[in-house]
Amino acid sequence: MKVYLTLPVLNETENLEVLLSCIEKQQFQQWKMIVCVNQPDEWWHNPIKLNICEDNQAAISWLESRKNPKIQVIDKSSRGNGWKGKNHGVGWARKTAMDEAALQAEPEDIIISIDADTLYPSSFINSVISGFEKHPQAAGLSAPYYHKLTGETIADRCLLRYEIYMRNYALNMLLCDNPYAFSAIGSGMACKANTYLKNGGLTPKLSGEDFYFIQKLRKQGNIIIGSGTYIYPAARFSDRVYFGTGPAMIKGKSGNWDSYPIYHSAAFLKVKQTFSTFNKLFISDLPTPMDSLLKETAKNKPLWEPLRANAKTVKSFEKACMQKADALRILQYLKETNQDYPESNEVRLSNFLQSSFPMDTSLKQILNNLSFDETSIPDLNAVRDFMANREMELQQMKEII
Numbered sequence: 578m579k580v581y582l583t584l585p586v587l588n589e590t591e592n593l594e595v596l597l598s599c600i601e602k603q604q605f606q607q608w609k610m611i612v613c614v615n616q617p618d619e620w621w622h623n624p625i626k627l628n629i630c631e632d633n634q635a636a637i638s639w640l641e642s643r644k645n646p647k648i649q650v651i652d653k654s655s656r657g658n659g660w661k662g663k664n665h666g667v668g669w670a671r672k673t674a675m676d677e678a679a680l681q682a683e684p685e686d687i688i689i690s691i692d693a694d695t696l697y698p699s700s701f702i703n704s705v706i707s708g709f710e711k712h713p714q715a716a717g718l719s720a721p722y723y724h725k726l727t728g729e730t731i732a733d734r735c736l737l738r739y740e741i742y743m744r745n746y747a748l749n750m751l752l753c754d755n756p757y758a759f760s761a762i763g764s765g766m767a768c769k770a771n772t773y774l775k776n777g778g779l780t781p782k783l784s785g786e787d788f789y790f791i792q793k794l795r796k797q798g799n800i801i802i803g804s805g806t807y808i809y810p811a812a813r814f815s816d817r818v819y820f821g822t823g824p825a826m827i828k829g830k831s832g833n834w835d836s837y838p839i840y841h842s843a844a845f846l847k848v849k850q851t852f853s854t855f856n857k858l859f860i861s862d863l864p865t866p867m868d869s870l871l872k873e874t875a876k877n878k879p880l881w882e883p884l885r886a887n888a889k890t891v892k893s894f895e896k897a898c899m900q901k902a903d904a905l906r907i908l909q910y911l912k913e914t915n916q917d918y919p920e921s922n923e924v925r926l927s928n929f930l931q932s933s934f935p936m937d938t939s940l941k942q943i944l945n946n947l948s949f950d951e952t953s954i955p956d957l958n959a960v961r962d963f964m965a966n967r968e969m970e971l972q973q974m975k976e977i978i
Contacts, residue, residue, distance in 0.1 A: 579686045580702055581678035581770075582610040585670030588629045589693035590636045592811075596693050597643070605702040609681070612640060613651040613674040618659030630654065651677060668786035671763065672779040679778065682770035690787070692764035694811035696725075704806035705767050712977050716772055716798030719791055720765030721805070721969055724812040730954060736812035737957045738949050742837040744964040745926060746911075749845035751971040752933060755852065757904035758978050759800050763787035765808040768794055792904045795978075803976035805969070834922075834949075840911045841918035842929040848907055855898040859891045867902055870910045923947040926960075934967055 582600065586593070600610060614633050620626035633654040640650050651673055652658050660669060671690060678688045689705060691697070701720070708718050724736045743760060750758035766787060768776070776797055779790045794800060847866035854865050858881045865871075871880055884901065888894035918925065927944035930936070940963055943956045 578607065578706065579682065580605065580608045580706070581682055581686060581688045582608055582691050583671065583674035583678050583688060584610060584612045584691050584693060585667050585674060586612055586614045586633070586636055586693055587616055587667070587670070588632045590632050590639060592693040593636060593639060595696070596691075597648075599697040599699075599701075602699045603697070603702045604699050605706060608702060609647050609649065609678075611649045611651065611674045611677050613653055613670040614640075615653035615665070615670040615673075616659050617665045618657065618661050620659065621656050630659075649677070664781065666782070667763070668779070668781035671786055672781045675773065675779050679770050679773045684769065684771035686770045687767055688770055688773055689767040690763055690765070690790075692810065695764040696809040698806060698808075700806050701808060704804040708801040708804045709767075709769065712799065712801050714798060715801045715977060716776070717766060717768040717791060717794035718801040718804060719759040720762065720767075720808050721802075721972060722760065722762050722765060722810055723807045723965055725809055726954070726958065727812055732812060733954050734949075734957065737954070737961050738834060739837060740961055741926065741949075741957075741964065742834075742839060744961070744968055745839050745929065747968050748933070748964060748971070749840065749842055749929070750907075751968065751975070753845050753849040753852075755845075755848065755907070756899055756978060757792065757795060757907060758975075759791060759795075759802050761788035761791045761904075762808070762810065764810050766791055772797065788904070796900045796903065799977045801976065802978050803973040805973055838915050839922040839925045839929075840915060841920065841925050842933075843918065844911050844914055847914070848902075848910065851902060852899070855895045856891055858898065859885060859888070859894045867906070867910050870906060870913055871902060874906065874909070923949060930960075930964070934963075936963065 584596075600608065614637050616626070616629055616633055620630050637650055637652060637654065640648055653660060653670065653673065660666075675688055675690065682688065687705060687709060689702070705718055705720070709715060724740050726733045727736070747758065747760050763786065772794070773779075776793055779786060780793065782789060791800065851865040851867040854863055857863055858865075862881055868880070880901070881898070884894055884897040888897055920928070927947055930944060931941060940959060943952065943959060946952070947960070949957070
């Protein structure tokens with residue numbers, strides 16, 4: 578078996594040495610890293626973007642200077658080689674590297690998507706391989722993540738607020754046994770080469786390509802969530818992509834967290850209620866909490882009758898329903914109904930955690946007085962760590978979703 582590590586690079590020269598050190602220290606050494614260094618070709622004529630083009634050239638030079646046959650560089654950066662037209666961005670870079678890996682790989686080889694600003698423990702590749710050995714029919718894997726504190730107060734407050742948002746979503750989804758109970762992290766997702774090809778590969782997006790790719794894999798089969806080995810993405814103010822930690826931190830720095838609310842646990846129970854109705858919908862239409870959103874996205878066409886007509890069994894019908902009410906629709910539903918719950922973000926989080934998990938008195942005191950703007954960094958970090966530990970426990974208990 579061989580593992581292909583696929584890496585998009587844009588303005589990342591400062592991170593490459595540390596990343597390669599992580600990869601070279603992996604316990605599993607049968608790897609090849611395919612790096613797509615990229616930016617739009619027109620940036621060469623833009624004085625504001627010229628420094629990024631030059632950094633990309635430095636990245637190519639540094640990678641080639643390693644003279645490591647296990648590293649392959651795809652140059653989508655040099656003059657004339659950069660992206661042209663609308664086909665550009667991290668989605669195209671990630672797809673280009675993953676497509677190349679799929680062409681080279683044997684069917685059972687594993688393709689892992691990584692990022693330059695992420696730290697990987699030496700056991701990381703082994704943990705991915707072990708996951709697929711234990712669950713050979715799985716369509717993909719989503720690795721657990723953890724943002725390390727930076728030591729800068731503003732950055733740490735922003736990263737903790739964003740990660741708490743992420744973990745509130747994941748914990749609620751896990752407790753509801755939802756089939757989309759995973760976090761989409763581009764720096765830690767994997768699948769076998771044959772699955773990648775069968776799935777039609779990664780769909781390129783300017784951003785959010787990881788979310789859509791894992792969702793696509795989940796519609797094909799199960800996702801391994803219990804690999805048990807954290808990866809450590811960087812927490813930095815970054816606008817390289819449109820979604821994710823960096824852009825969230827930039828918004829949060831100015832006090833704008835509107836896109837990242839702490840969704841109320843009651844909203845997730847409505848999602849659970851919808852999913853629990855699927856078997857009954859095989860017989861006849863019944864109202865579900867998500868009907869309004871699903872009908873809107875279906876442009877008011879019949880929701881369930883077409884699925885019934887194409888399903889021979891209850892099981893196949895339930896699968897079709899799950900694919901219709903996918904992770905994107907769930908997120909849209911949560912956003913659409915968020916205003917239905919008057920409690921503050923802090924109260925929502927405190928009530929959810931205290932009602933769902935046993936905890937010591939000190940954490941209860943923090944939660945009872947929680948303020949994302951004023952609670953100390955150590956106390957916010959204690960909340961984040963508590964949530965991360967509970968999420969890891971649930972992931973390892975389920976192993977696959």
